Amino acid sequence: MRALLPKTWEEIPGYLGQMTEKSRVVGGGTDLIIKMRLGALDPDALCYLGYVKELKEIREEGENLVIGAYATMTEIETDPRVRERFPALMDAASDVGSLQIRNNGTIGGNIGNASPAGDLLPVLYLYDAVLEIMGPEGVRRAGIDEVLAGPGRLHLAHNEAIVRIILPPCSLHTSFVKLGSRKKVTISRIGVALGIAMDGGAVKEMRLIVGAIGLKPVRFYEAEDFIRGKALNELNIMDIAEILSRYIKEHVAKEFDRDYKVYAAKGAVMDAFARLRRGGEE
């Protein structure tokens, strides 16, 4: 098996151009290496981009926050700009796996996994993340939803890699709650990403995206329309939780923990709102 190891941004396209359909990009390897050890995957080459400094950096570019695809969960969780401007991303990164997984697992790998239970995915939807993708011909950009194809699948060519994640400014107060987050090494059964903007006592805008209840994160436009212009009181929050529970009842197959999720979704929604308030915003 070949190792493709570019050291600079300029070298990346040349190395990606050497990849075949059987080659893989490797991030921290927390998932890929396990699959290789189990014999589920036998790549002819691994391309590792973590020596390129731009892919490790978290930096502000104009109004955007740009996160290198090789930033680890720990680096994201502890970055003061993420904490201040994108707290739901901090929450999601801090909820991933164990300390060892967070120290090695990257944001690029979390997207690359495209797991329905991937913790960062609903949050990247919440913040309208744009992915910078490099291939042999250079760089292109695409929204997270355009790239995520379904479980384990991305709309990327075999010789393309995610190099940076761009977060545009967000004016919402945001939070993320993962059900089961107290048991650190659980796979997310529900991840609720929430954003709110208030106008006086009424909700001006809400964004609600839920992970691990479908093939991709699900955005709840019905709940967003329902709450617009209304007060953020317990009764209305309960109604939002009810919309989520009803969706799960209708769309999630029984063997995917449906009954548990229907019940637990309510608590996760309440927690997401409570976490927003604890930030002291509204």
Ligand SMILES: Cc1cc2nc3c(=O)[nH]c(=O)nc-3n(C[C@H](O)[C@H](O)[C@H](O)COP(=O)(O)OP(=O)(O)OC[C@H]3O[C@@H](n4cnc5c(N)ncnc54)[C@H](O)[C@@H]3O)c2cc1C
């Ligand atoms: C015990 C355990 C617990 C876990 N808990 C969680 C959890 O709570 N929440 C969660 O979300 N995940 C969890 N995971 C899954 C995984 O560890 C994380 O998703 C992690 O972020 C993957 O990152 P990585 O850098 O290790 O990816 P890798 O294993 O290196 O790669 C994963 C996939 O992404 C592709 N890839 C990697 N980097 C790129 C890139 N730059 N561009 C394109 N494709 C790329 C690879 O080809 C591969 O298909 C867990 C895994 C384990 C083993």
